Amino acid sequence: MSSSTTESRLVRRLLIGIALAFLSFNLLLPLFAVFSEALREGWQGYQAAIIEPDALAAIRLTLLAAAIAVPFNIVFGVCAAWAIARFEFPGKSLLITLIDLPFSVSPVIAGLIYVLLFGAHGWFGPWLDEHDIQIVFAVPGIVLATIFVTFPFVARELIPLMQEQGNDEEEAALSLGASGWQTFWRVTLPNIRWGLLYGVLLCNARAMGEFGAVSVVSGHIRGLTNTMPLHVEILYNEYNFIAAFAVASLLALLALVTLVAKSLLEWRFGRKAVAGH
Amino acid sequence: MTVSVHHITKRFGAFTALDDVSLDARPGEFLALLGPSGSGKTTLLRVMAGLEFPDAGAVLFDHVDVTNARAAERRVGFVFQHYALFRHMTVAENIAFGLKVKKPVERPSPEAIAARVRDLLGLIQLEHLGGRYPSQLSGGQRQRVALARALAVGPRVLLLDEPFGALDAKVRKDLRRWLRQIHDETGVTSVFVTHDQEEALELADRVVVMNHGRIEQVGEPAEIYDHPASAFVADFIGEANRLEVTVRHGRVFFAGVDLGPADGHGDGPAILYARPHDFVITDVGAGAIPAVRRSHRRLGARHRILLSLGDSGATVEVETLGPLDDGDVCHLAIQRWDLFPA
Numbered sequence: 001m002s003s004s005t006t007e008s009r010l011v012r013r014l015l016i017g018i019a020l021a022f023l024s025f026n027l028l029l030p031l032f033a034v035f036s037e038a039l040r041e042g043w044q045g046y047q048a049a050i051i052e053p054d055a056l057a058a059i060r061l062t063l064l065a066a067a068i069a070v071p072f073n074i075v076f077g078v079c080a081a082w083a084i085a086r087f088e089f090p091g092k093s094l095l096i097t098l099i100d101l102p103f104s105v106s107p108v109i110a111g112l113i114y115v116l117l118f119g120a121h122g123w124f125g126p127w128l129d130e131h132d133i134q135i136v137f138a139v140p141g142i143v144l145a146t147i148f149v150t151f152p153f154v155a156r157e158l159i160p161l162m163q164e165q166g167n168d169e170e171e172a173a174l175s176l177g178a179s180g181w182q183t184f185w186r187v188t189l190p191n192i193r194w195g196l197l198y199g200v201l202l203c204n205a206r207a208m209g210e211f212g213a214v215s216v217v218s219g220h221i222r223g224l225t226n227t228m229p230l231h232v233e234i235l236y237n238e239y240n241f242i243a244a245f246a247v248a249s250l251l252a253l254l255a256l257v258t259l260v261a262k263s264l265l266e267w268r269f270g271r272k273a274v275a276g277h
Numbered sequence: 278m279t280v281s282v283h284h285i286t287k288r289f290g291a292f293t294a295l296d297d298v299s300l301d302a303r304p305g306e307f308l309a310l311l312g313p314s315g316s317g318k319t320t321l322l323r324v325m326a327g328l329e330f331p332d333a334g335a336v337l338f339d340h341v342d343v344t345n346a347r348a349a350e351r352r353v354g355f356v357f358q359h360y361a362l363f364r365h366m367t368v369a370e371n372i373a374f375g376l377k378v379k380k381p382v383e384r385p386s387p388e389a390i391a392a393r394v395r396d397l398l399g400l401i402q403l404e405h406l407g408g409r410y411p412s413q414l415s416g417g418q419r420q421r422v423a424l425a426r427a428l429a430v431g432p433r434v435l436l437l438d439e440p441f442g443a444l445d446a447k448v449r450k451d452l453r454r455w456l457r458q459i460h461d462e463t464g465v466t467s468v469f470v471t472h473d474q475e476e477a478l479e480l481a482d483r484v485v486v487m488n489h490g491r492i493e494q495v496g497e498p499a500e501i502y503d504h505p506a507s508a509f510v511a512d513f514i515g516e517a518n519r520l521e522v523t524v525r526h527g528r529v530f531f532a533g534v535d536l537g538p539a540d541g542h543g544d545g546p547a548i549l550y551a552r553p554h555d556f557v558i559t560d561v562g563a564g565a566i567p568a569v570r571r572s573h574r575r576l577g578a579r580h581r582i583l584l585s586l587g588d589s590g591a592t593v594e595v596e597t598l599g600p601l602d603d604g605d606v607c608h609l610a611i612q613r614w615d616l617f618p619a
Binding site: 168169171172173174175176177178179182186187190191 | 326327328347348349352353354355357359361362363364365374375378379423426427429430
């Protein structure tokens, strides 16, 4: 008995040690590097890199893309989760698979799809050109690509939650005379709000951090079609390390805020409220 | 209020849940829908509530067609098996829900809603628990809250889907007497679904026995028990011994023994059902079946004795029959039975 506990303690420490070392090396060290590089020439260099017009334009575009993609995902996610959790219909499993598609497809391919569809030589290219509508290498393309890569987040969060909760409460509300809208706002939404918030957090983090898909459709026009991750890349390629890391640190901060908010949600409402993991 | 369903058919894919079902619940009646799982009883209740819509047939409330009216328009109180309380609302908020979602012109004042909630909390004897959340209540308490919530809107009919199904035996017994009392006080027409025949026979004014999406029999509990209309009812309600018999020249024969007149049954094979208390020990003579006592078991206060009949291979369970030991030989007579075509 004693020998087995000694051994398990040793094994336990070893495993924890390996995990911590790995995490430190792969996550904490880079995170530290980002901030230390960004602040190498002090606060002023950091500030200058961020309030520079191209950087501000990139931040604005990133916020815009997220501000469009996230609400879209909330609506789509709730609709899809509702349909999947509440109804039986042909093609249901296909829909579930399709929702997961952005997870399994390389983001570069996701970007390329839009170039193939809406680019100058794409399917709708000539028509768009005639009507003077620019999608690829412009803001609409970036928004579309962002929506594509983020659309599983909210739906995947809600589907297991809504399946587990069933629709008894909604039926009860309907039988008590509530309308469809009243049932949604007073019963469905309060029941899924924490799962929804959790999905929105993840969706937002991804929307702001997406590189691959956005990179393909962006065209990298400074001050116009550069998002923050793309701006970081350009600065870095120009050996402007301080500015690159300053902007990167903002993305890192976003990640940290998301993590803290996620932990708070989990702590406050327990595992049950953010079920599905 | 009278709740009528006329020739209701409801299918789920290839499965026919209700097959041409017609039924009336009379004003103020307490009606039980009884049947095994898959018999269509819950579907019938949900069709009455407007939570399910029939493929054919009509639903009438006081002779007004409500077949296509949604649940919200029918003013029914529905009590779910698993309570379906709103988990993010307190008990008082749950009860008030149906009043709060009314259109502004019909909605009572906040004071009137609060008063109604207080009354209902009193009715369900949970005055002090109005501020609790459903997760902080026991199963029996939750079901009482669910009932209060359904009663709050003044429903025209109360529909209960296995209201005691998720509760343990003791709570169930208390709660069903209490429910009957509430029904008698409010006088609202009530229909409840159960698979527990004891519950149906104790509680209901009339019992509807269902099987395979059809109604087998509708009647008062005593009528259902004493005069089953079909072999299924005889078998499903209470304990019954099933014997394969033959009708010849208007008389019932079992293993060569003439049991008595067949009351108009045609000649040929038939199925006889007899309750454990319908058997008596008798002397050798007309209608006496030779039997051997095999074993004995106790069900609380009741006793059951298992006997094999002659050399037919059939066995019957009967109530205590005086001083017999396992292996003893005797003769049995059947005092009353129900006969159905084989």
